[in-house]
Amino acid sequence: MFNLFNTNKIEYKSLQADIINCLGKSLKDNELKNFIDKYKIDCEDKYNDKLFICQNDFLQFQNRDQRRQKINEFHIRPNDKWLPYGIVLTDTIESVSDNFGEPDLIDYDFNVFYYYDKLIMISFVDVKNRESTISKITFSSSLKNKPTEEELVKWKEERLINSTAKKSKVFGLNSKWLIVQSNDIQKALNQFGITRKDKTNWEEGFKKSSIRTNGIFISKILSDKILIYGWSLPEIEKHKEFYIKLNNELGTVFYFENHIKTPFAWAKINNGLIERVFREEYFEILIDTGYETEFELSENFKSTRISLIGKNEKYISDQDIKLEYRKYINDFVIRLASNWIFDPRTMDTLELPDIVYLNKNYRQHGV
Numbered sequence: 001m002f003n004l005f006n007t008n009k010i011e012y013k014s015l016q017a018d019i020i021n022c023l024g025k026s027l028k029d030n031e032l033k034n035f036i037d038k039y040k041i042d043c044e045d046k047y048n049d050k051l052f053i054c055q056n057d058f059l060q061f062q063n064r065d066q067r068r069q070k071i072n073e074f075h076i077r078p079n080d081k082w083l084p085y086g087i088v089l090t091d092t093i094e095s096v097s098d099n100f101g102e103p104d105l106i107d108y109d110f111n112v113f114y115y116y117d118k119l120i121m122i123s124f125v126d127v128k129n130r131e132s133t134i135s136k137i138t139f140s141s142s143l144k145n146k147p148t149e150e151e152l153v154k155w156k157e158e159r160l161i162n163s164t165a166k167k168s169k170v171f172g173l174n175s176k177w178l179i180v181q182s183n184d185i186q187k188a189l190n191q192f193g194i195t196r197k198d199k200t201n202w203e204e205g206f207k208k209s210s211i212r213t214n215g216i217f218i219s220k221i222l223s224d225k226i227l228i229y230g231w232s233l234p235e236i237e238k239h240k241e242f243y244i245k246l247n248n249e250l251g252t253v254f255y256f257e258n259h260i261k262t263p264f265a266w267a268k269i270n271n272g273l274i275e276r277v278f279r280e281e282y283f284e285i286l287i288d289t290g291y292e293t294e295f296e297l298s299e300n301f302k303s304t305r306i307s308l309i310g311k312n313e314k315y316i317s318d319q320d321i322k323l324e325y326r327k328y329i330n331d332f333v334i335r336l337a338s339n340w341i342f343d344p345r346t347m348d349t350l351e352l353p354d355i356v357y358l359n360k361n362y363r364q365h366g367v
Contacts, residue, residue: 012082015039015059019074019084020119023141027052027069058082074139084137085118094130096122104152109207111135116146167203169347171229172334174211174260178228179341182251185220185357188228191249192216194357205229205356211259215360219353225342226250232362236267237279237287243269254341258333261326266336268293283309283322295339301332 018035025032027043036043036054043054052069053062058079063069076082080089087096096113097103103113106127113122121143123136147155171177180188189195200208205217209230216230234242236255247253247269257265257279265279268290276290292301308325337344 015082016084019139022071023074023119023139023144024070024072027063027071032071072141076137076139078134078136084120084139087122087134087137090133092131092133093124093127096134097130104146105155114143116143119143169202169352170345171206171347172258172337172344173330174258175229175344176211176231176233176257176259177344178233178246178256179221179254179337180226180228180246180250180252181224181341182226183220183224184250185218185226188218188226188250189357191246192218192228192359192362194218194359196357198357198359199355200358201354202352202356205358208358208360213360214362215358216362217356217358219356221342221347221350221352230362235279236265236274236277240274243267244272244274248272254337256333256337258330260330264329264333266333266340268340283325293336293340295336299332304328 018038022032022035027033035041039056039059041054041056041059043052045052051062054060054071058077058081059074060077061071061074063071076084078089083089086099091099093113100115100118103122104116105114106112107114108127111124111127111132113124113127115122119139119141121138121140122134123138124132125135126132182188200217202219205215205219206229207213208215209217209232211231214232216228216232218226218228221227233255236243243253243255253267253269255265255267255269255277257263262283263279263281263286265277267277267279268275274290276293278288279286296302305325308328309322311324313321313323334344
């Protein structure tokens, strides 16, 4: 790979303008082809023409629009060679605010400043700490349509109300989790490389275990049930032995994935065997073994799935592909989880511990 750190910073004088020029372009457009060649970008087709990841030493982008292969975001990692708009590696929230002014919007859930006029989102380690440093800068085409002043004021008021309100622990959508029938929280922590010192609150646990982060967290939710939550949990079809070992060490394991678009999955591992597993990604079944459960049969899942996936829908955008099916299966996964072992929508009705145990850089599946 061409090493950007061995080049002169002046070579990136036009990088900012080139990134903005490529927002919304597809992999087949000349602008993006020229960009990839100019900046020596390596591109990897991860899912057979469905998801391209393109990057160099500090710049990364990927197509989010699987049908049209459009590039709508460019991510810049902190580095000592090039950052946009005169930002430097040591800048904090305080210095960014001094140079740019206060942001148009602040997302406290994801620690992000939005600057619409510059088309950038600046992610910080903690937006509540004025000395917090930058973790990522993102150019985004979604910022081209700046909200009105009235909309911005309303958004800020709503965010202020939400930031002071008690945070819900309910989950299920955009979630990946295990429920393990066990009361041995210490043994569960040991299995995932977590100590009693690795503790945080629920809000931070969910934030650090999202699909864009590397963490998992663990908490006992009932006397005989342990929650293990996070998108870094290994995929069931690739790591069956891992889940069988977890079952042998702790107890029956129930596995669920429920992304708002894809993937979707469920599995039950008991007595050293995977009794039932189903997982799909981009509407293609990756694994479907074991006998269908009574719930799946009663819901006519397989025939309903085929019917909804084959249904012709009016095309609006790629965000709406198979929208009716995705709504159906989002709800189906949660209801299946409720039927099998535990309803994640009931979390706020439980007396839960104030803390969870977090491994913010879980890498079991990469070993």
